[in-house]
Amino acid sequence: ALSATAASPLAPQGEWRPATCQGCTSWCSKEVYVVNGRGVKIRGNARSKVNGSASCPKAHLALQQVYDPDRIKTPMKRTNPNKGRNEDPKFVPITWDEAIETIADKLMELRAANETHKYMLIRGRYTNLNAVLYDRMTKILGSPNNISHSSICAEAEKFGPYYTEGIWGYRQYDILNTRYILCWGADPLSSNRAVSASLRDWGDVLDRAKVAVVEPRLSATAAKADEWLPVIPGGDGAAAVAMAHVILTEGLWFREFVGDFTDGENRFKLGQWVDPESFEEKYTHGLVTWWNMELKDKTPEWAEPLCGIPAEQIRRVAVEFASAAPHVMSWVGGGPCMQVRGAYASMACHALNGLVGACDNVGGALAYSKSFNQGIPDPKEYYDDAAKVGLKNEKIDQRGRLELPSLNGGKSGGGVVTNNTADGILNSDxxxxxxxxxxxxxxxxxxxxxxxxxxxxxxxxxxxxxxxxASEFSWFADILLPDTHSMMERWGFVNVSAGGWGHCTLMQPIVDRVWDYKADETEIPWLIAEKLAAKGFDYLQRYFIEQIKDPETGKSPTNEQEFSLYCTKLMTQNYWDPAKYKGGDRFNGWEDFCKAGVWNSDPYKFRARWGKMKTKTGMFEFYSETLKEALASHAEKHGVSIDRVLEVCKYQARGDMAFLPHYEEPYVLGDPNEYPFVLVDYKSRLNREGRSANCSWYHELKDLDPGDEQYQDVAKFNPAEGRRLGLKDGDRIRLTSPVGSIECTAKLWEGVRPGTISKCYGLGHWAYGRLASKVFGKTPLGGNNNDLIPADYDRLSGASVFYGLARLKVEKI
Ligand code: MGD
Ligand code: MGD
Ligand code: SF4
Known part of the structure; x- marks a missing residue:
């Protein structure tokens, strides 16, 4: 018989080591099987209460990323002084020393010229260690310009929850205890923020709950749902307020949360004004104003032509959803919100959670679980005079200007407007x-x-x-620095919540670095600080040495690896140090935490926020006093009225309507006669954000996306429309919008709403690697949807718009 003895080929050759996946913002805790310093297999970390041993299909692509032969293996410098898409940078290898020396020289030149504000740090994906490079280093160098990618990611989706219940952040969903899931442009089986856990639990969910999906295309989640509501892009707000109308007229609101008429008689009747005095609210604010100003006439029949969903389906879903209250959820993704007028759709779709008592409730839409990250020390002592002056400058993304309120956290200019940075740079403004x-x-x-x-x-x-x-961004660089891969080669940590649990999961250097990579957020800033000190500016290095010490030994770091480790230990100390224990899993110290790789929170405290929400009134605000205050302060800053702000920012609301969840017509660019279709963009199930197209498995498994084809980049048409245009599967086509055009392949597929073209985001790289591009540096493989989408914003949140904006025309080529 076969037995796995040490000498046998069946004996284990390696070990499972804890890791974290950042392929998407589910941020799962993982384990990697490591043999002789190489990662060979990936699975979920069973110790995590968020994702357990579950994995999604794209987790495994991390192996192909780590061992991608196209990775940058050494620092490089550009030798072609001319920059541009058609200019080969002619990169040549250099040493780390030369690379960092060059960077430090450039920073010193800015200091010498008193132009520290002309330094900019851009962050895309990140770990929580980003505080070092993104925040502290930028500030100590004297620049206000730390620009994150947040508003090309998800800001508009946070707008509704913030201005109704005070959460500027994501929600988690208690899917195992729910009885009805209503998804708005979220596809939890493919994307969003709990992909592994959703894939694991969805079978059970479907046994116990109904699922309805509002989506212009048949997504993976819609394909398994009880109801698909094929919405016209941008029609969500109409469907949401019509559902609110039905819930109120049918008397289905959740009285324990919302309250009731003082005499118990339902006066929410079609078209009838209600006396606010007749209704006593409990944990909400402004319900009757919302009814009187927006909801009273907004029937499903009114909504049908605006959103394209049959009135009887809107009514049925609203009634079934509210009848299962409060263990239900309105799950709002980016689809309805990352639109020019998306802030109000974000409010309207999220407000349903308030009506049915789903927020903070069992089986409902919850805030993220409490976590206990420790910040790194304040840097102010390390600002010199030049830095103090530099920091006072306006930021390059122009946030907070009249036309860019970007009201993150209630503050004018509180959030980044990532994509506008390009215009700030181009116009030197x-x-x-x-x-x-x-x-x-x-x-x-x-x-x-x-x-x-x-x-x-x-x-x-x-x-x-x-x-x-090397990527499209790298093409324009003067210096390239080869980075560690986030999952296996570096220190870091992130927090995420799902299903009522939060976890803090560690990245650790668990495999050998094949080439001389260095970690972005800690090792590289350390090296820069060393060089700057050698050139006479030692503030950054002193901050690192004096403020970031090993919490166990009190020792200061002496090199970049120690610095990286101490940053991680310091910022996660509340999780692993028994003397600092604050809740959740307990550990006996750092080693113990590293072995587990993940800390889990305490169970969620349901209903704890009822009456204590971080809004102006403490209540769930249907009439948002919080937004009223934020808009008033933005308007006052610019000496204009709130109506003027709304006008400049392309919204239709005026007067008090600006503070209420309501429907606004979609703002779509292009003449429908010339551009008859609206683009429906969405993420591939295999997208590790924009980073997986150089993996062969990405192309081989592309048909995991409903309607897609292996090794192809398809634009999907409703079959009747496709036939009318004379298109058949496999035709090469050009899609053109008012701002650009791409080439791809046609596919006729039933899961497409007429009037739209549905196409995955992910392909179309012209400079990423040998599998991602047709000819690296020259010809893309497939087409990038972003070449079709105009740069515009949901200005109240600062978010870039991906949905409901670009009109398209199609030609065969
Ligand atoms: P998307 O997955 O882009 O965003 O997660 P979500 O906010 O859930 O989904 C947008 C959906 O909106 C698509 O399904 C699209 O078809 C639909 N849609 C388009 N227009 C409309 C419309 O007018 N109305 C409605 N109702 N729907 C519309 C984002 C989250 O996903 C983020 S921010 C990140 S960074 C992660 N990235 C990521 C990834 O790259 N790949 C995968 N597979 N998952 C990911 N998860 C995370
Ligand atoms: P990525 O496109 O993932 O990030 O957009 P970005 O923040 O720009 O590109 C990351 C780059 O980092 C890679 O190109 C590569 O150069 C490098 N890289 C890859 N792996 C690693 C690593 O492990 N470490 C380091 N240091 N570098 C690495 C993301 C943004 O894209 C997001 S978050 C969303 S949600 C949006 N999604 C989206 C969409 O759904 N549709 C359309 N049309 N556009 C979208 N853009 C947005
Ligand atoms: Fe989790 Fe996303 Fe990684 Fe999949 S890709 S394992 S869902 S973080």
Whole structure:
């Protein structure tokens, strides 16, 4: 018989080591099987209460990323002084010393010229260690310009929850205890923020709950759902307020949360004004105002032509959803919100959670679980006079200007307007950017109308890119620094919540680095600080040495590896140090935490936020006093009325309507006669954000996306429309919008709403690697949707718009 003895080939050759996946923002805790320093297999970390041993299909692509032969293996410098898409940078290898020396020289030049604000740090994906490079280093160098990718990611989706219940952040969903899931442009089986856990649990969910999906295309989740509501892009707000109308007229609101008429008689009757005095609210604010001003006439029949969903389906879903209250959820993804008027759709779809008492409730939509990250010390003591002056400058993305309120956290200019940075740079408004360091990002590819980034990056005199792969962004760089891969080669940690649990999961260097990579957020800033100190500016190095010490020994770091480790230990100390225990899993110290790889929170405390929400009234605000205050302060800052702000920002609301969840017509660009279709963009199940197209498995498994084909980039048409256009599967086509065009392949598929073309985001790289591009540096493989999408914003949240904006025409080629 076969037995696995030490000498046998069946004996284990390696060990499972804990890791974290950042392929998407599910941020699962994982384990990697490591043999002789090489990662060979990936599985979920069973110790995590968020994702357990579950994995999604794209987790495994991390192996192909780590061992991608196209990774940058050494620092490089550009030798062609001309920049541009058609200019080969002619990169040549250099040493780390030369690379860092060059960067430090450029930073010192800015200091000598009193232009520290002309330094910019760009962050794409990140771990929580980003505080070092993104925040502290930028500030100590004296620049206000730390620009994150947040608003090409998800800001609009946070708007509704913030201005109704005070959460500027994501929600988690208690799917195992729910009885009805209503998804708005979220596809939890493919994307969003709990993919592994959703895939694991969805079978049980379907046994116990109904699922309805509002989507212009048949998504993976819609394909398994009880109801697919094929919405016209941008019609969500109409469907949501009509559902609210039905819930109120049918008397189905959740009285324990919302309250009731003082005499118990339902006065919410079609078209009838209600006396606010007749209703006593409990944990909400402004329900009757919402009814009187927006809901009373908004029947499903009113909504049907606006959203394209049959009135009887809107009514049925609303009644079944509310009848299962409060163990139900309105799950709002980016689809309805990342639109020009998406802020109000975000409010309208999320407000349903308030009506049915689903927020903070069992089986409902919850805030993220409490976590206990420790910040790193304040840097203010390390600002010199030049830094203090530099920091006072306006930020390059122009956030907070009249036309860009970006009201993150209730503050005018509170959030980044990532994609507008390109215009700030191009127009030197408010000034020009001279030195930029960027990491883990690829804005010419990932941002709408990314061609603006190509021109903006060409204009920056000195650009360094910290990256695993040469990418479209790298093409414009002067220096490339080869980065560690997030999953296996570096320290870091992130927090995420799902299903009522939060976890803090560690990245650790668990495999050997094949080449001389260095970690973006800690090792590289350490090396820069050393060089700057040698050139006479030691503030950054002193901050690192004096403020970031090993919490166990009290020792200061002496090199970049120690610095990286101490940062991680310091910021996670509340999880692993028994003396600092604050809740959740207990550990006996750092080693113990590293072995587990993940800390789990305590169970969720349901209903704890009822009456204590971080809104102005403490209540769930249907009439948002919080938004009223934020808009008033933005308007006052610019000496205009709130109505003027709304007008400049392209919203239709005026007066009090601005503070209420309501429907606004979609703002779509292009003449429908010339451009008859609306683009429906969505993420591939295999997208590790913009980073997986150089993996062979990505192409081989592409038909995991409903309607898609292996090794193809297909634009999907409703079959009747496709036939009318004379299209058949496999035809090569050109899609053109008012701002650009791409080439791809036609596919006729039933899961497409008429009037739309549905196409995955992910392909179309012209400079990523040998599998991602047709000819590296020249010809893309497939087409990048962002070449079709105009650069525009949901200005109240600062979010870039991906949905409901681009009209298209199609030609055979
Ligand atoms: P990525 O496109 O993932 O990030 O957009 P970005 O923040 O620009 O590119 C990351 C780059 O970092 C890679 O190109 C590579 O150069 C480098 N890199 C890859 N792996 C690593 C690594 O492990 N470490 C480091 N340091 N570098 C690495 C993301 C953004 O894209 C997001 S978050 C969303 S949600 C948007 N999604 C989206 C969409 O759904 N549709 C369309 N049309 N556009 C979208 N763009 C947005
Ligand atoms: P998307 O997955 O882009 O965003 O997660 P979500 O916010 O859930 O989904 C947008 C959906 O909206 C698509 O299904 C699209 O078909 C639909 N849609 C388009 N227009 C409309 C419309 O007008 N109305 C409605 N109702 N729907 C519309 C984002 C989250 O996903 C983020 S921010 C990141 S960074 C992660 N990235 C990521 C990834 O790259 N790949 C995968 N597989 N998962 C990911 N998860 C994370
Ligand atoms: Fe989790 Fe996303 Fe990684 Fe999949 S890709 S394992 S869902 S973090």
């Amino acid at each position: 408010p000034y020009d950017i001279k030195v930029c360091i960027a990491y883990w990002n690829n804005f010419p590819f990932s941002s709408p109308q990314g061609e603006r980034w190509e021109r903006a990056l060409t204009k920056i005199p000195f650009l360094a890119h910290i990256t695993t792969n």
